[in-house]
Amino acid sequence: MATTVLHTADTRGNANHGWLNAYHSFSFGNYYNADRNQFGVLRVLNDDTIAAGMGFGTHPHNNMEIITIPFEGDLAHKDSMGNEATIKTGDVQVMSAGAGIQHSEFNPNADQQTKLFQIWLFPNKQNVTARYQQITLDKTAQKNNFAQILSPNQEDEGVWIHQNAWFFMADFDADFTKNYTISSASNGVYLIVISGSITVGDQNLNEKDAIGISDFTTVAIKANTDAKFLIMDIPMKL
Template sequence: MEKIIHRAASRSFSNHGWLQSYHTFSFAGYYNEERIHFGALRVLNDDMVKGGMGFGTHPHDNMEIVSIPLHGALEHRDNTGRHEVIRTNEVQIMSAGSGIVHSEFNASKTDPVSFLQIWVFPKLRDITPRYQQQAFEPTGRNNKLQVVVSPEHESGALLINQDAWFSLGKFDAGNTVDIVSKMAQQGSYLLVLEGEVEVAGEVLQRRDAIGLTDFDKVTVKALKATEFLLIDVPMN
């Protein structure tokens, strides 16, 4: 098994006043040749946007973009005429494909919104742009993994144009779960949202992350009440 550790404090931080953003991988003005991507996982931004502020209209193409609100709500508009609000316990995916133009704003004029913005390289290029969002019952991840994004038509999961899975877990202290490799040349990237876990001989705390490759199964143990995001992606 190979592993790479990304401690929370090692991430790049940008403070734009209205936006505070932590970058795990090279993004915008942050470049680190050792942190370009983890397999098909290209961007993992941990963002906080002030009330009434947001990202103005801008384009994307040939990228799978997943947004996961952690606190608050995010307002989405795009050039297909879609206008949605994504709230806590919902997940959004946008397959930019051949090209889409959209904006993202804090849905509140007063309260901040915190969310993860994640980009994954697509499996097929130039597909017709596609948008989905789905609410996920938080009890569905109590002491187990709840699949929220999948390349397959799993019950309730959002469809991604890549051999990738996103799972959320919420574990009581002392409970364990096994990460099992789903395919050859898979990488698994685990981000601790809250709490503390032990995995592959490493103790990870809030916003620490670990990337694992060349394994069949590895156990994650919650040392404290813990929430985490697991992203399985192809490495080739």
């Protein structure tokens, strides 16, 4: 029997620093919730709004798979591997921190905020050589479909990471229904609504609500309105 956990938008942690307004689905920084340290290998899901011209100075990471998905505006990235890039709305970026990396992230626009998800997954390999990858997504592939944007396989669609995980973006029309089938028997799913309203199984979810499901094979997802959402299909054990 499937096991579910519901995380409604209004139960997330919040840290508003003025230049940064961050909502934390899991314990992060000064926000700690003993019941929300992770879901499987998903350690961090931050919903960040960064003010114009502001950002994160150079800071280190190691042994974490870090995925950034902007939904509004841009993010300028610079790292210790020599990468300098602007991540735009419609892109996805992955950074395998591995043995260690330093990077900075800034909103390069003087007149527009940047909104994004930053997601951290525990890797299945330690101390790998750090790497960076960025692609532009095909938004048309997301229409009434689960469009793969991340996987463990270099040859597959989307970016790849050191973990047995698959991410899918979907953009459903109102009243459209499609069944989602788990990618690996040992995985679970953490789904968050980006906009609109959907029903997952028998659970209604609105904007920025999330649900974690484990011990299942297939679940029906129905759009109650036009809706966009992200599915993270991830191992439940480290």
